[in-house]
Amino acid sequence: MEVGFLGLGIMGKAMAMNLLKHGFKVTVWNRTLSKCDELVEHGASVCESPAEVIKKCKYTIAMLSDPCAALSVVFDKDGVLEQICEGKGYIDMSTVDAETSLKINEAITGKGGRFIEAPVSGSKKPAEDGQLIILAAGDKALFEESIPAFDVLGKKSFFLGQVGNGAKMKLIVNMIMGSMMNAFSEGLVLADKTGLSSDTLLDILDLGAMTNPMFKGKGPSMNKNSYPPAFPLKHQQKDMRLALALGDENAVSMPVAAAANEAFKKARSLGLGDLDFSAVIEAVKFSKE
Amino acid sequence: MEVGFLGLGIMGKAMAMNLLKHGFKVTVWNRTLSKCDELVEHGASVCESPAEVIKKCKYTIAMLSDPCAALSVVFDKDGVLEQICEGKGYIDMSTVDAETSLKINEAITGKGGRFIEAPVSGSKKPAEDGQLIILAAGDKALFEESIPAFDVLGKKSFFLGQVGNGAKMKLIVNMIMGSMMNAFSEGLVLADKTGLSSDTLLDILDLGAMTNPMFKGKGPSMNKNSYPPAFPLKHQQKDMRLALALGDENAVSMPVAAAANEAFKKARSLGLGDLDFSAVIEAVKFSKE
Amino acid sequence: MEVGFLGLGIMGKAMAMNLLKHGFKVTVWNRTLSKCDELVEHGASVCESPAEVIKKCKYTIAMLSDPCAALSVVFDKDGVLEQICEGKGYIDMSTVDAETSLKINEAITGKGGRFIEAPVSGSKKPAEDGQLIILAAGDKALFEESIPAFDVLGKKSFFLGQVGNGAKMKLIVNMIMGSMMNAFSEGLVLADKTGLSSDTLLDILDLGAMTNPMFKGKGPSMNKNSYPPAFPLKHQQKDMRLALALGDENAVSMPVAAAANEAFKKARSLGLGDLDFSAVIEAVKFSKE
Amino acid sequence: MEVGFLGLGIMGKAMAMNLLKHGFKVTVWNRTLSKCDELVEHGASVCESPAEVIKKCKYTIAMLSDPCAALSVVFDKDGVLEQICEGKGYIDMSTVDAETSLKINEAITGKGGRFIEAPVSGSKKPAEDGQLIILAAGDKALFEESIPAFDVLGKKSFFLGQVGNGAKMKLIVNMIMGSMMNAFSEGLVLADKTGLSSDTLLDILDLGAMTNPMFKGKGPSMNKNSYPPAFPLKHQQKDMRLALALGDENAVSMPVAAAANEAFKKARSLGLGDLDFSAVIEAVKFSKE
Known part of the structure; x- marks a missing residue:
């Protein structure tokens, strides 16, 4: 061929x-x-x-x-x-x-x-x-x-x-990915701030029904504050925005994706847009205490 | 022994x-x-x-x-x-x-x-x-x-x-689980409402970096509106609430978990508390169009 | 002239x-x-x-x-x-x-x-x-x-x-209005569901630092489930969306406006788009209990 | 007497x-x-x-x-x-x-x-x-x-x-107040970041249907980053949390209040708990750009 x-x-x-x-x-x-x-x-x-x-x-x-x-x-x-x-x-x-x-x-x-x-x-x-x-x-x-x-x-x-359905399906997949990454980030930060080990949390997650290659691949570097850009945060946020716009056209209310999108926006405002999208954990972590 | x-x-x-x-x-x-x-x-x-x-x-x-x-x-x-x-x-x-x-x-x-x-x-x-x-x-x-x-x-x-750390760790794991379930539900509903197949979305997710036993195990029945209670929604919501309270004590802001918690509460108000926690998708789906 | x-x-x-x-x-x-x-x-x-x-x-x-x-x-x-x-x-x-x-x-x-x-x-x-x-x-x-x-x-x-600043300012004003309307709606519903009088809540609000013509004008009809369209909900939601898009361009994270926008979207999906935007209270109220 | x-x-x-x-x-x-x-x-x-x-x-x-x-x-x-x-x-x-x-x-x-x-x-x-x-x-x-x-x-x-209804009513009033303050803060920050004057926004709000003593009283000092504590942020956040707990007991989903609560928590983590609750605007503003 x-x-x-x-x-x-x-x-x-x-x-x-x-x-x-x-x-x-x-x-x-x-x-x-x-x-x-x-x-x-x-x-x-x-x-x-x-x-x-x-x-x-x-x-x-x-x-x-x-x-x-x-x-x-x-x-x-x-x-x-x-x-x-x-x-x-x-x-x-x-x-x-x-x-x-x-x-x-x-x-x-x-x-x-x-x-x-x-x-x-x-x-x-x-x-x-x-x-x-x-x-x-x-x-x-x-x-x-x-x-x-x-x-x-x-x-x-x-x-x-x-035509268009391929683009839409990809947005939906990425939207789920972005919300999951936020769920994961919030859990890692909460573990850390309550005096538990976020590395142990990774081990526990890895043994259970939520185990997935993304948590496994990105978790260890997130726990080391390292975010080498495989998929830049600003692109992830753009895809969240476009997926939410798709929801808007179809009157689908997606409060969790919307909250995740705002977290990615906060991460952008913190100057993290060019890092990997897992850097959203920095927006969760950020505090002065 | x-x-x-x-x-x-x-x-x-x-x-x-x-x-x-x-x-x-x-x-x-x-x-x-x-x-x-x-x-x-x-x-x-x-x-x-x-x-x-x-x-x-x-x-x-x-x-x-x-x-x-x-x-x-x-x-x-x-x-x-x-x-x-x-x-x-x-x-x-x-x-x-x-x-x-x-x-x-x-x-x-x-x-x-x-x-x-x-x-x-x-x-x-x-x-x-x-x-x-x-x-x-x-x-x-x-x-x-x-x-x-x-x-x-x-x-x-x-x-x-x-003592106490075991209980806390379990809450954190369940909090991640609850947010992930919402992310998944929003994606399935968005696929469906935009004219894509939510079964195909399951297949695509299953091949990628987010594949996990929970999506794989619960997705097909969720697409059939079936929620046999493995972990009752009301218990999931209670764990979300307790995890958020843990975040409150430690001044950890977790907007995605908070949005997920409100979705579970909406599901409870729709009478779904005794079904499996995957029934939260019904709260996402619910519309009159 | x-x-x-x-x-x-x-x-x-x-x-x-x-x-x-x-x-x-x-x-x-x-x-x-x-x-x-x-x-x-x-x-x-x-x-x-x-x-x-x-x-x-x-x-x-x-x-x-x-x-x-x-x-x-x-x-x-x-x-x-x-x-x-x-x-x-x-x-x-x-x-x-x-x-x-x-x-x-x-x-x-x-x-x-x-x-x-x-x-x-x-x-x-x-x-x-x-x-x-x-x-x-x-x-x-x-x-x-x-x-x-x-x-x-x-x-x-x-x-x-x-040019453009007039349009932007109007979106910001309407965004605040939409979030306020949701705050108000959640309060009215919470009062009602906890066995308090939502009419008394109106009286209390009217006497305090939050008193404003919008609560005063729309509250009584909201408590009677009446939403004659002064400003249609679908237009309010569109303005929320455009204001959020403005925030996106400028990397301003606005989680409360985002949550309010999703509530308006849920209201649209419940067929309330042509009623007054105060009908968002129906999305808060909605339950099967 | x-x-x-x-x-x-x-x-x-x-x-x-x-x-x-x-x-x-x-x-x-x-x-x-x-x-x-x-x-x-x-x-x-x-x-x-x-x-x-x-x-x-x-x-x-x-x-x-x-x-x-x-x-x-x-x-x-x-x-x-x-x-x-x-x-x-x-x-x-x-x-x-x-x-x-x-x-x-x-x-x-x-x-x-x-x-x-x-x-x-x-x-x-x-x-x-x-x-x-x-x-x-x-x-x-x-x-x-x-x-x-x-x-x-x-x-x-x-x-x-x-007995109990007085306490509950007060929580509901304060919950509305906290969400309104967040709506207001997001609007002021968005105005500022898009190159509009947040003082002019105050003037515009003051002329319209949303005019209220709280915006009028606190807006000018918020625009000067001044938050003398009339009602401390940590107490406002505590009341939001208790109001959300009240919603939880009664299965009332309140996504806007939940988002506002997380913003107040973020503000607490930024060390603003003892300032006036209007200091939540600092959590909205916070960026590195």
């Missing part, structure tokens, strides 16, 4: 590499072209613009850093839109909001192309290991044709219906 | 049975004596009062339903206090508040006896399987002498320092 | 009438022209389009129902923009978000015109009585030239600096 | 003085007897113990600093209980919890005496001016006989039914 691949950041590079390793013919493009070199060593072809990639390949995957980059690659000069046409499929795996996805979808399908959004759950390590979770939505047939690639990139892919 | 055992409710019976199976000599007592019969068939002896059990055994474990029962077994006529003395150890595994524990501790040690509180995390099934988590605090030497029994009853036992 | 007046809804009509009564020469326009008749009887002139009004008058006031109408009157065919030019002033008193105001400002000033936004605090009665509070922002000189009109329309006008 | 008066703190002294000025014969007692001197100059008699006051007077009013003092005056040696008997009335105007009131009531009525609790709303100034609001509950006949004294001490007295 031959695929185009746009965007070779941390995630994109790992993903394109996996495709190559599994025998896919991959044509890559990146804004900074030099980033393509390592892929070329492993057998990738290179094009000088998104338009060229689209022209060459029946299927093109994009993995871009944010909504702005996702839009630019499609709509700018030499962009996707110049070559997309009937028979071609565009698979945007970037994390963008539903609105951005809908805009891209409209443009692509307006030219006769097919589109799915396919944001992923998982960061660098799962990307390298082909263990992402893929939340796809849009053109059902294109989704099915993409399965060979998705099987290489992720451990599981879901088809969620119309 | 010979131990006394007071209280043969669902938990106590399973625990005493485990001790018998592992070769302990067990002397049991229960307010309704007929409940001792099954244990006797498996080799247990019976006494007619807590005082008699204490008189006979160097170590006595209690597993009673609530603080009231825990106090009554110690302080009432023919109670523990009448026979406790130097050289004897009393191990209360009931779930009680720190204040109750402290009162029992004072009385026991006032007579020269030794005391540990040792509340457990885990319900019927882990009790039967000897897989409880034991949160012990009080007399360190007694804790160490109790380890052979704890190894039979639980998968892990923790020594947490002075 | 001669002024144009666009928009003769409940508010606009009362305001234009006040201007006429105080000797202003007023030229009116309304989408449904027949609504101009009553004004004409009191001496107003009529134009057939916003553009004509602008052409005729040095100063034009607009009082439109929502951001959509406010934009349409400016940008559509025969709109304000076709005739606005140097020497002319446009005063938009509609309640719109800061973004809408900024868009209008840019267009008007791009043509050499001058602009202020001037949203008001107060509804029908204060509009009729010339007792509005005017929150103006934008061109300072235009504000000063508008004072004779503002003195007729309101009891006090504030100049708040750059 | 002749009355006894126990407790001559800031409040008690002002109240006893008012009674003297209005022609009451007053017999006073205070733990530090020298505090009685000023009252004696104005015509009061003095006794050396609460028991003596009760023996001498048909009606005795108490105004003590806290539940502990209120209990001690009744139950200690030479206390109220030694002389209370049929035909005598005891009127406790101290601010205590319902439980303390009930305990005192039981003891007094057990000896044949009559009892009302009558906590007040209002602090030093209203006490001096005879402008307190009196929240009485208990023996209806005694309440009616006390009206001449209440008319001197307060601008209005309410009879609220059984």
Whole structure:
């Protein structure tokens, strides 16, 4: 199978590499072209613009850093839109909001192309290991044709219906994550302030019905006041905000998520936005006693 | 090793049975004596009062339903206090508040006896399987002498320092649990109201960093509006309240736990107090649209 | 002084009438022209389009129902923009978000015109009585030239600096109002459920440091479950949401407003969106006991 | 009319003085007897113990600093209980919890005496001016006989039914006050952080439907970061907690009060407990940007 691949950041590079390793013919493009070199060593072809990639390949995957980059690659000069046409499929795996996805979808399908959004759950390590979770939505047939690639990139892919649903599902997952992180933080701080060991609390949690990789992975460093940014707090807070906005549209009252969102905002105001989202514990801890 | 055992409710019976199976000599007592019969068939002896059990055994474990029962077994006529003395150890595994524990501790040690509180995390099934988590605090030497029994009853036992710490640690664990359940409920309802499948959300959560036995165990029935009471909502709410009171004493602000507590209170006002605590999702769901 | 007046809804009509009564020469326009008749009887002139009004008058006031109408009157065919030019002033008193105001400002000033936004605090009665509070922002000189009109329309006008500040100030005022209404509702319900009289609570509040026209005006009908819509709950909730978004932009954590917002959302989900915002008490009250 | 008066703190002294000025014969007692001197100059008699006051007077009013003092005056040696008997009335105007009131009531009525609790709303100034609001509950006949004294001490007295209701009503009033103060604080901070003037916000609020003596009295000093303690924050937080506990007993979910309570707790952890409760704005403000 031959695929185009746009965007070779941390995630994109790992993903394109996996495709190559599994025998896919991959044509890559990146804004900074030099980033393509390592892929070329492993057998990738290179094009000088998104338009060229689209022209060459029946299927093109994009993995871009944010909504702005996702839009630019499609709509700018030499962009996707110049070559997309009937028979071609565009698979945007970037994390963008539903609105951005809908805009891209409209443009692509307006030219006769097919589109799915396919944001992923998982960061660098799962990307390298082909263990992402893929939340796809849009053109059902294109989704099915993409399965060979998705099987290489992720451990599981879901088809969620119309464009926008992938983005929404990801927000909901992240909202639960943000509230859980606050619950965890409040518990760790309460243990500490009542003279109990927050390390022992980690051990106890780890043995019970709430044990989960996130508590296990982040707990020990939180107890050492260390928050190396795997998922920056400001992005987590943005996702909480967007999930709450989704609740607003649908008249779903979510007081716990709302309280968690305010805690993340307090953490931002304390200058913690660029640290890992587990740094929200600092907002809970903060006192002058 | 010979131990006394007071209280043969669902938990106590399973625990005493485990001790018998592992070769302990067990002397049991229960307010309704007929409940001792099954244990006797498996080799247990019976006494007619807590005082008699204490008189006979160097170590006595209690597993009673609530603080009231825990106090009554110690302080009432023919109670523990009448026979406790130097050289004897009393191990209360009931779930009680720190204040109750402290009162029992004072009385026991006032007579020269030794005391540990040792509340457990885990319900019927882990009790039967000897897989409880034991949160012990009080007399360190007694804790160490109790380890052979704890190894039979639980998968892990923790020594947490002075009396009261076991009760506090359990509240903190339950507080995290209650907030997590709310986070989970809000996510499931939001998925449903935005036209996504809440069953798919379960699948996605199960594959990611938040996967945990509680979501896995309770999610499917929550999606079917079924809440068979493993841990009654009213007890969960009581533990949230007590954990918040602990935060109050220590000036720890916990807005997410506070929001979760109010959601549980709303659920109580909707008549859901006797259902499983996962029924809090009904308070999130509730609408007239 | 001669002024144009666009928009003769409940508010606009009362305001234009006040201007006429105080000797202003007023030229009116309304989408449904027949609504101009009553004004004409009191001496107003009529134009057939916003553009004509602008052409005729040095100063034009607009009082439109929502951001959509406010934009349409400016940008559509025969709109304000076709005739606005140097020497002319446009005063938009509609309640719109800061973004809408900024868009209008840019267009008007791009043509050499001058602009202020001037949203008001107060509804029908204060509009009729010339007792509005005017929150103006934008061109300072235009504000000063508008004072004779503002003195007729309101009891006090504030100049708040750059365009957008009027809209923001109004959101903040409404946010405080929404949280206060929730505080009040929770108190009334708590009194009632603990067997105290919520009418007596009103009397007590009225005598103390918290006495205010809102509690006094709305309390008695809230105690009778009556919520005639003076300010619809769905609009109050929208303003809470926008105020929280303002807090988000500025990293201000506002947990009480966030909790109040979720209560208004719950009220919306209970079908109360079109009632007065005091109907949020129904969301507090709601129970099955 | 002749009355006894126990407790001559800031409040008690002002109240006893008012009674003297209005022609009451007053017999006073205070733990530090020298505090009685000023009252004696104005015509009061003095006794050396609460028991003596009760023996001498048909009606005795108490105004003590806290539940502990209120209990001690009744139950200690030479206390109220030694002389209370049929035909005598005891009127406790101290601010205590319902439980303390009930305990005192039981003891007094057990000896044949009559009892009302009558906590007040209002602090030093209203006490001096005879402008307190009196929240009485208990023996209806005694309440009616006390009206001449209440008319001197307060601008209005309410009879609220059984003992405990006075304490509960006061908690509810203070709960509303605490939430309102948070709403106000969030608004002031949001104004400031968005570049608006928080002084102008005060002016705007003062003109609208939310205008109230509390905002007017405390707003200007809050904008100057000044919090002279009229009602200490730690007491306000304690009342929020007790009001939430009252909600808990009655299954009333109060998410806004709960959020406000957590804000007060955060303020306590920032070392603000002894300042005025308006210092909660510091917890809202706190940031590192």
